[in-house]
Amino acid sequence: MTNMISYSTEVQEAIEQKKPLVALESTIISHGMPYPQNVETAREVEQIVRDNGAVPATIALMDGQIKIGLSDEELELLGNSPDVAKVSRRDIGQLLATKKIGATTVAATMICAELAGIRVFATGGIGGVHRGAEATMDISADLEELSNTGVAVVCAGAKSILDIGLTLEYLETKGVPVIGYQTDEMPAFYTRHSGFPLSYGSQTTEELAAILKAQWSLGLKGGAVIANPIPQEHALDKDFIDGIIEQAMAEAKANGINGKDVTPFLLGKVKELTEGKSLVANIELVKHNAKVGAELAASYGAL
Template sequence: MSHSPFIVSTEVADALAAGRPVVALESTIFTHGLPRPRNLEVAREAEASLRASGVTPATIGVVDGVPTIGMSDAEIERLSLDDTVVKVSLRDLPIAAAKKLNGGTTVAATAYLAHLAGVKVFSTGGLGGVHRGAETTFDESSDLGTLANVPLVVVSAGVKSILDIPLTLERLETLNVPVVGYRTTDYPGFYVSDSGYDIEYSVDSPEEIAAIAKNRDAIGLKSTLLVANPVAEDKQLPPEVHVAVLAEAIEASHTAGISGNETTPFLLDYIQRATKGASLDVNVEVYRGNVALGGLIAAAMQKA
């Protein structure tokens, strides 16, 4: 190859070498998850909030086929405005490289690249998981398998509520991926602070999370520590609205014959339109909270 297979920005490389806290951020939230111009505003806000707290952001994406850990502001703007940008999961990285594509990296690809660069904390919105009907379709996100094999700390607001949450939690257990709730044992459902399902352990502070990660590393476990960070109750989608709209969205997908990779974007788009954009506001609040907590955890891990 005439070029590096991946790039770590000077800012991120210097921070890692100096032992300063770094938080990885995915790019699909601004390439595929939010409308323009809000997508670029949210991406820039996330980076600015981390820098203001003394943490280096490492926004990860694929630029002209090159996985980039620590995209520049110009690169973030370019991908956020690119109509041809593709969604890149872990399996797609070599294809994107050969075709020199611009891509927003999913949780799976972002987690893998963060680990490759030596970044230990990753903040995202919601995770992929086991899809409804997976007992017959075997449809589950590649996020789960990847997180079982990279020793990161990943902060999310649970898995997206359009998925099968109890089966996802069972699958995470099978994959030996530990899940802790941040100051709660109610597992969040992305748009709502309580999905209706419980998890066994809660943690009270970033320092406790750092201690768990340190002990995991000490005994050689290779799976991600998932931190479930619920959106504040006053910022969530009203639970009764969430239940009703989700049921409508699922029924509409069945009526339209939607299946496979088309299911998630269809359901999310339906929920956005049915809530008149309120679900997007919750999405942004979720992300802000997770980015902030990720910064605190990264700082705590540098001191542990």
């Protein structure tokens, strides 16, 4: 296994010095934003992690290896290459064997982070149960991974294009803790409000770290969702974004778009219909999650 995992110099030094690490996904770079904004945002997010007491470990698949931490050149390659594969659990073996470039989703990043011994992962939002899943069975692999893999995922909730109620039901069935950070409501990515209350909340990263340590010390399998709302000043109005999503969903249905093509279509359409406001919100919530993720990693490391 060690032949398939390589560490950047910064990450290797952090491991040796027992510094806290925060995993970062790469799909947001290759598939989430246009170039060069994607690479600029990735670098900013990494710096935010450093500024808040931890070391960033952006994860991707390159040259037949799982890269834990990327150089500036590798970030640029990832953000500017036209044929980067989107990698979930099922794709990891194929991408390593063929030595193609792959950007890790939430699920794949969790797997790679656990292999590297990293307990905290900051991202934008998790996948979930899609609207109409009772007919399509379209459920993100992120949810299954959360039930299996011992990594805490700091996110702005589930993307608001999903069925958030069913997503929470699925996570409850799988025994995955969903803990609101300074909120008692599940955030919905672009907006702080979804209308779905959470059973647990925490006001400090120290308490979050204690919860995670207790869970994993008992040998309980799986991760946790740390639901961290987008900052108020960057949040979109709930009614506004809900209307935009309904319009985007109707266009997807009218154009026969389904399966794995739905999410990128909807996110692109939302960006278009919000005149770019959703992209700004996306960038700001990722930065905020990186800050909280770094603070959580530091708090967990202190235990």
